[in-house]
Amino acid sequence: MLEGLPIKIDIMEMNIRPIFDKKPxxxxxxxxxCSAETExxxxxxxxxxxxxxxxxxxxxxxxxxxxxxxxxxGVGAVGLGWLKKVKEETGMKVTTEVANQQHVYEAxxxxxxxxxxxxxxTVNPFSVQEVADxxxxxxxxxxxxNPINPDLKLWIGAIERIxxxxxxxxGVIHRGFSYHGQTQYRNVPRWQIPIELKRQFPQIEIICDNxxxxxxRDTLLSVAQKAMDLNFDGxxxxxxxxxxxxxxxxxxxxxxxxxxxxLNQLQIRVTSTDDPEYKDTIDHLRHEIDxxxxxxxxxxxxxxxxxxxxxxxxxxxxxxxxxxxxWGEILEKATTLGKIxxxxxEFVGVILKAIHQESINHQEKIMSSEDVSKGA
Ligand code: PEP
Ligand code: MN
Numbered sequence: 126m127l128e129g130l131p132i133k134i135d136i137m138e139m140n141i142r143p144i145f146d147k148k149p150x151x152x153x154x155x156x157x158x159c160s161a162e163t164e165x166x167x168x169x170x171x172x173x174x175x176x177x178x179x180x181x182x183x184x185x186x187x188x189x190x191x192x193x194x195x196x197x198x199g200v201g202a203v204g205l206g207w208l209k210k211v212k213e214e215t216g217m218k219v220t221t222e223v224a225n226q227q228h229v230y231e232a233x234x235x236x237x238x239x240x241x242x243x244x245x246x247t248v249n250p251f252s253v254q255e256v257a258d259x260x261x262x263x264x265x266x267x268x269x270x271n272p273i274n275p276d277l278k279l280w281i282g283a284i285e286r287i288x289x290x291x292x293x294x295x296g297v298i299h300r301g302f303s304y305h306g307q308t309q310y311r312n313v314p315r316w317q318i319p320i321e322l323k324r325q326f327p328q329i330e331i332i333c334d335n336x337x338x339x340x341x342r343d344t345l346l347s348v349a350q351k352a353m354d355l356n357f358d359g360x361x362x363x364x365x366x367x368x369x370x371x372x373x374x375x376x377x378x379x380x381x382x383x384x385x386x387x388l389n390q391l392q393i394r395v396t397s398t399d400d401p402e403y404k405d406t407i408d409h410l411r412h413e414i415d416x417x418x419x420x421x422x423x424x425x426x427x428x429x430x431x432x433x434x435x436x437x438x439x440x441x442x443x444x445x446x447x448x449x450x451x452w453g454e455i456l457e458k459a460t461t462l463g464k465i466x467x468x469x470x471e472f473v474g475v476i477l478k479a480i481h482q483e484s485i486n487h488q489e490k491i492m493s494s495e496d497v498s499k500g501a
Pocket of ligand 1: 190242243319337
């Protein structure tokens with residue numbers, strides 16, 4: 126092998142271990158204020174949460190990555206002493222966000238149990254590498270939030286960088302993705318991205334940060350429930366003794382009491398059961414789904430054959446591939462039919478656009494081939 130070439134890591138061979146000792150039927154719970162503001166506030170939040178007895182890890186930001194410089198940027202290293210007190214007084218393990226070498230050194234000095242990488246760090250490989258280099262040689266557990274943009278590779282890249290530094294206990298936190306448009310979310314969840322991550326890393330613990338997805342209190346439960354229904358391992362929620370007074374993210378924080386109620390309302394489902402009747406029914410329904418999926422692919426194959434025929438015909442007549450008006454008609458018709466069939470406009474749009482693109486690709490292949498008769 127050539128000197129200096131980066132070592133390739135095979136995802137399948139990564140031996141990532143769980144951070145938490147997860148009990149069946151109970152989600153992993155990470156909770157605490159967005160930011161450590163005062164010693165009193167941190168300890169009050171911690172004691173109130175500890176009383177509930179179901180918190181696995183107490184969170185609090187010490188260094189806050191704020192969008193604009195004049196916002197509260199965290200209390201800094203002094204807050205680490207407060208987290209140490211939380212450990213001593215409540216017995217709960219603690220975690221804080223680290224974004225550079227200095228943060229890592231300080232956090233480790235104060236015995237922070239788990240480090241977390243924020244969304245604005247995961248997005249930047251230089252920062253992730255700096256954190257990874259600072260951690261090297263210390264097998265401290267690390268939680269990695271998704272990058273702010275919906276790029277699964279960046280998220281995986283951060284896992285690989287931290288793993289290469291010798292960290293074996295790694296978990297991930299899904300906190301949603303930036304979106305410039307009207308939405309009910311502060312950060313849109315795009316559930317398919319964490320689902321794909323879980324497919325590639327089945328052993329990794331995946332936590333839903335409902336606070337940063339929602340950005341508001343009234344939807345925290347439904348997003349946490351959705352995560353549980355998607356078999357996420359746990360939740361990370363921002364909890365503050367007096368949320369309205371919080372120095373950061375006030376709109377999304379809840380009191381320890383409200384958090385306790387949220388946890389009580391969560392329905393935790395199992396991934397399977399030995400009940401033979403369930404197995405029979407589910408097998409039957411899955412068989413039907415598989416048949417429909419096969420049928421859909423057969424139909425799509427036939428549709429593309431027709432697209433190629435059209436491509437040949439257009440080529441012979443020197444006509445452009447894209448016919449905007451016709452495409453508009455197809456989309457409109459499909460949206461109307463979709464609605465009747467109970468399919469959302471968004472879904473029909475995504476499917477139709479993908480089919481249209483594939484159809485264009487097939488026609489382009491025909492257009493650029495040397496001879497129409499051979500291509501037929
Ligand atoms: C946080 O957890 O307080 C935080 C800053 O989150 P994120 O990195 O997800 O924005
Ligand atoms: Mn926050």
